[in-house]
Amino acid sequence: MYHTVAEKILLKHAPGMKELAPGQFIECRIDLIMVHEQLGGRIHVEYEKLGLDRVWDPEKIFFILDHWIPAPTINAAQMHQDCREFAKKYNFIHDMGINKGICHQVLPEMGFARPGMLIVGSDSHTTTYGAFNCLSTGIGATDVSVVFATGNLWFKVPESFKISLSGELSKGVMSKDLVLKLIGDLTTKGAIYKSLEFHGADCLSIDSRMTVSNMVVEAGAKFGVFLPDKTLEKWLEHRTKEPYQIVMPDKEAIYEKTMEYDLSELEPVVAKPSSPGNLDSIKNVEGIEIDQAFLGSCTNGRMEDLQIAAKILKGKTVNPKTRLIITPASQEIYEQALNKGLIEIFIKAGAVFTHSTCGACIGGHLGVLGEEETCVSSTNRNFVGRMGAPSSKVYLASPATVAASALHGKITDPREVL
Amino acid sequence: MEQIEGFAYILGDDINTDDIVPSHTLTMRDPKEMAKFTLEFVDANFVNNIKKGNIIIAGENFGTGSSREEAVNVFKILGIKAIIAKSFARIYFRNLINKGIPGITLDWDDKMFSNEDQIEISLQRGEIVNLTKKKKVNFVKIPEFLTNILKEGGILNQLKKKLYN
Numbered sequence A: 001m002y003h004t005v006a007e008k009i010l011l012k013h014a015p016g017m018k019e020l021a022p023g024q025f026i027e028c029r030i031d032l033i034m035v036h037e038q039l040g041g042r043i044h045v046e047y048e049k050l051g052l053d054r055v056w057d058p059e060k061i062f063f064i065l066d067h068w069i070p071a072p073t074i075n076a077a078q079m080h081q082d083c084r085e086f087a088k089k090y091n092f093i094h095d096m097g098i099n100k101g102i103c104h105q106v107l108p109e110m111g112f113a114r115p116g117m118l119i120v121g122s123d124s125h126t127t128t129y130g131a132f133n134c135l136s137t138g139i140g141a142t143d144v145s146v147v148f149a150t151g152n153l154w155f156k157v158p159e160s161f162k163i164s165l166s167g168e169l170s171k172g173v174m175s176k177d178l179v180l181k182l183i184g185d186l187t188t189k190g191a192i193y194k195s196l197e198f199h200g201a202d203c204l205s206i207d208s209r210m211t212v213s214n215m216v217v218e219a220g221a222k223f224g225v226f227l228p229d230k231t232l233e234k235w236l237e238h239r240t241k242e243p244y245q246i247v248m249p250d251k252e253a254i255y256e257k258t259m260e261y262d263l264s265e266l267e268p269v270v271a272k273p274s275s276p277g278n279l280d281s282i283k284n285v286e287g288i289e290i291d292q293a294f295l296g297s298c299t300n301g302r303m304e305d306l307q308i309a310a311k312i313l314k315g316k317t318v319n320p321k322t323r324l325i326i327t328p329a330s331q332e333i334y335e336q337a338l339n340k341g342l343i344e345i346f347i348k349a350g351a352v353f354t355h356s357t358c359g360a361c362i363g364g365h366l367g368v369l370g371e372e373e374t375c376v377s378s379t380n381r382n383f384v385g386r387m388g389a390p391s392s393k394v395y396l397a398s399p400a401t402v403a404a405s406a407l408h409g410k411i412t413d414p415r416e417v418l
Numbered sequence B: 001m002e003q004i005e006g007f008a009y010i011l012g013d014d015i016n017t018d019d020i021v022p023s024h025t026l027t028m029r030d031p032k033e034m035a036k037f038t039l040e041f042v043d044a045n046f047v048n049n050i051k052k053g054n055i056i057i058a059g060e061n062f063g064t065g066s067s068r069e070e071a072v073n074v075f076k077i078l079g080i081k082a083i084i085a086k087s088f089a090r091i092y093f094r095n096l097i098n099k100g101i102p103g104i105t106l107d108w109d110d111k112m113f114s115n116e117d118q119i120e121i122s123l124q125r126g127e128i129v130n131l132t133k134k135k136k137v138n139f140v141k142i143p144e145f146l147t148n149i150l151k152e153g154g155i156l157n158q159l160k161k162k163l164y165n
């Protein structure tokens, strides 16, 4: 039988199985599991129910605190204490503490995401690692407990959609615009349970691919996997010494659906309140006044995102009616931004530059929205109340659009200022 | 588990996990306290209206969003026995089954269900009877792989059996 990337990787991880097909239920070996604050939320409560004094393999657990760091409230501080206690009790080896950054950035940066792997995490945006030609997806606390205990997890083999990309992005258009368009086209339920397989992405940087894989879950997808290429291999060279095997689909693999995007035809877009699928062209929302602009999160807080913002803001000042908050996706990116002089540009432009954390993305700290406030944000969700008060409104957009909008105090087409 | 009875509580499309468990409650340590905020921004009266034993009947893409299992837990605490939806988000569906709550996918309309209708579900027969409206409808049965988890009252119970037998 012929297989897609998802089918190949799942088959490789299903002991004793020679074949599989979409719809089938299988048990798979897990290569790596990522956990964050959820460890102190639900996971430890569920795991203790099993009465075990060990985890299956402490080497294969990646533990990081990122959502509320450093703890902004007593509740968060206690949650962190619960996490640390658990990590100590079960001898976690890869304990990243609170000073590395956001899980989905730090894990690949440290070379933990490699082609062919099967990774799960206690966070829905675990799909991000698909940019590295591996399968990765989010699971809940009970599933995490099952993996902690056994190293195995049940899966339903998904159907795959082939997303064929061609051309190059034009000036002021970013991969965020591509993925927002894709979610708008699919709708937020259009890819439930599906594996999205991206072909022809050679022109996209790793940073750009991560943004796309990050957000596939907003269309309901289980995986968002890219084919391997030279760009990926070069990236991995600097990040890992571990061996890996790239995974290509069979030419005859069967896709439930094929979608084609010519990157050169894309334009800046936004997702209007309160759904990532509420797509609109920048033209239709231009001029809407904003109270806050947020650049950060696991979706867009990487070097290329900060660089385009710096290009737009260099030597200029943020509109006095608007607050611009910039949060790098990891401390490594923070350091690079520091060394390249980007932070100085941002500070001189009047932005607040924070340490790396989920922070404003989840309405946790460092930029919570008040009643009726409007924000343009580079994050991935604009649900009611996600970034603060339930009456606040969030427009999801690319880092270029966020920076341009901060400059003018209203939603602005980045092509006007680049 | 095979026969479930309760009263319908209707919810709309795209109810997400931030709706079910608002972010500001996520660091609360007491699950019962957290449950008091269930759906607060979507349906302010939900917690007061929901009676023990209720069956949620929702629209498309139920539980979209985060992997936070609290979004299943709060319903469990509030006594929800089953959720019927036109479609479920993937992680949410897993979490439901793993916690022993049946998630039933069914394309329904308001001729079939209204608030507080008395409902009977047979998982084995793949059948829902609306006793109030005297109507019957079939659904695609939950695969055996998953009903085995439900029968044990959740995947951790199933796993415990395997670990200790």
Ligand code: SF4
Pocket (backbone or CB within 6 Å): A067, A102, A103, A104, A123, A125, A297, A298, A299, A357, A358, A361, A362, A379, A380
């Ligand atoms: S940055 Fe936002 S979306 Fe990403 S892991 Fe943190 S809270 Fe989740």
